[in-house]
Amino acid sequence: MRLVTYRRGRARPRVGAMVGEVVLDLAALAAALAREAGAARARPFPRTMLELIAGGTPALERAAAAVEHGRRLLEAHGVEGLVERGLGAPAGRVRLESPIPRPPRNVFCLGRNYREHAAERGAEAPAHPVFFTKVPEAVLPPGGDIVYHACTRELDYEVELAVVIGAGGRDIPAARALRHVFGYTIVNDVTARDLQKRHGQWFKGKSLDTFCPMGPVLVTADEIPDPQTLAITLRVNGETRQASHTSKMIFPVAECIAVLSEGLTLLPGDVIATGTPEGVGAATGRLLRVGDRVEAEIERIGVLANRVVAP
Incomplete structure (x- = not known):
């Protein structure tokens, strides 16, 4: 995966993944997957790259599943379909931060x-x-x-x-x-x-x-x-x-x-x-x-x- 930390406007940074020239919103995609699976309440997705890293293999597997879901939706509905669903955006419409905007130490x-x-x-x-x-x-x-x-x-x-x-x-x-x-x-x-x-x-x-x-x-x-x-x-x-x-x-x-x-x-x-x-x-x-x-x-x-x- 090609993971990113990004912002849309003045919103707080989010964890995403680059697929071509599209940035997928991993938290939104993970929530969409949970709804499709019939979960009453989705587990919170890591809010930052550091949380994702600290989450180990389970968090990485959730991210991979979210990316794969995003790829399927992108193929079926195109980038505007993702935008309408709040699941992603063209890379040109977001601002990339450093993947880890502030490392935990030097x-x-x-x-x-x-x-x-x-x-x-x-x-x-x-x-x-x-x-x-x-x-x-x-x-x-x-x-x-x-x-x-x-x-x-x-x-x-x-x-x-x-x-x-x-x-x-x-x-x-x-x-x-x-x-x-x-x-x-x-x-x-x-x-x-x-x-x-x-x-x-x-x-x-x-x-x-x-x-x-x-x-x-x-x-x-x-x-x-x-x-x-x-x-x-x-x-x-x-x-x-x-x-x-x-x-x-x-x-x-x-x-x-x-x-x-x-x-x-x-x-x-x-x-x-x-x-x-x-x-x-x-x-x-x-x-x-x-x-x-x-x-x-x-x-x-x-x-x-x-x-x-x-x-």
């Missing part, structure tokens, strides 16, 4: 997880995964504006595959790590390079407001059984700046999860950004400017697009 990140990126930054490939975090308040939805804050003069981009944990755990063996994955999305690890250098670490320069664009969808793990098989690209104003493949990660997703979970309990809904390939602006001398349109793309997930604006 976003975990991997530094220098592609050998070519480490080399372009003048560093050796690390012998062990290098972790840092970004604050959850930095998360920005698809189409949101990346603010070029006054405290920086060196704004950069980094396209990354992001892993969302489904089943929590501690000391997770690498051989079982992918069983703990709920799904995958895209993160642009926006970075103030001068703050990075000034403070001697990565947290501050990567945690400014709007510095964690995430989305556009959360693809469930069953649709990406091997996360090391994906093309990963970033464009600025239509020009390709990064182009690589997740097979080139130094530490694959399963190993990242295993090492991170050593003595540290991962929770449902945790987000892990798995590092960026070569081609960042700090290496090429082509940093971001106000007005730039940035498109981060990962095969089988989609395109996360944002624009850089003045503060």
Whole structure:
């Protein structure tokens, strides 16, 4: 499934699924299914993506059933038939939020997880995964504006595959790590390079407001059984700046999860950004400017697009 968090007008965010260019309302479809089955009262459907993730296999199965019902109705009645029944809408009529608008805690990140990126930054490939975090308040939805804050003069981009944990755990063996994955999305690890250098670490320069664009969808793990098989690209104003493949990660997703979970309990809904390939602006001398349109793309997930604006 291609799950989304979306809004219609000023209504509260809802959990949906993208089918082509249509957004299905999963709560409404689950209720419709219950009525068809003769249930006097439908069980409440998860109100947020975090609730859906925390609901485990039963919640995911309900979501899958709702999506399948939506597909049948879409085929029988078309998108306007769904709109009339309050069960969905064309994607152009809704506003996508980040799949998880506010993660339960800091976003975990991997530094220098592609050998070519480490080399372009003048560093050796690390012998062990290098972790840092970004604050959850930095998360920005698809189409949101990346603010070029006054405290920086060196704004950069980094396209990354992001892993969302489904089943929590501690000391997770690498051989079982992918069983703990709920799904995958895209993160642009926006970075103030001068703050990075000034403070001697990565947290501050990567945690400014709007510095964690995430989305556009959360693809469930069953649709990406091997996360090391994906093309990963970033464009600025239509020009390709990064182009690589997740097979080139130094530490694959399963190993990242295993090492991170050593003595540290991962929770449902945790987000892990798995590092960026070569081609960042700090290496090429082509940093971001106000007005730039940035498109981060990962095969089988989609395109996360944002624009850089003045503060």
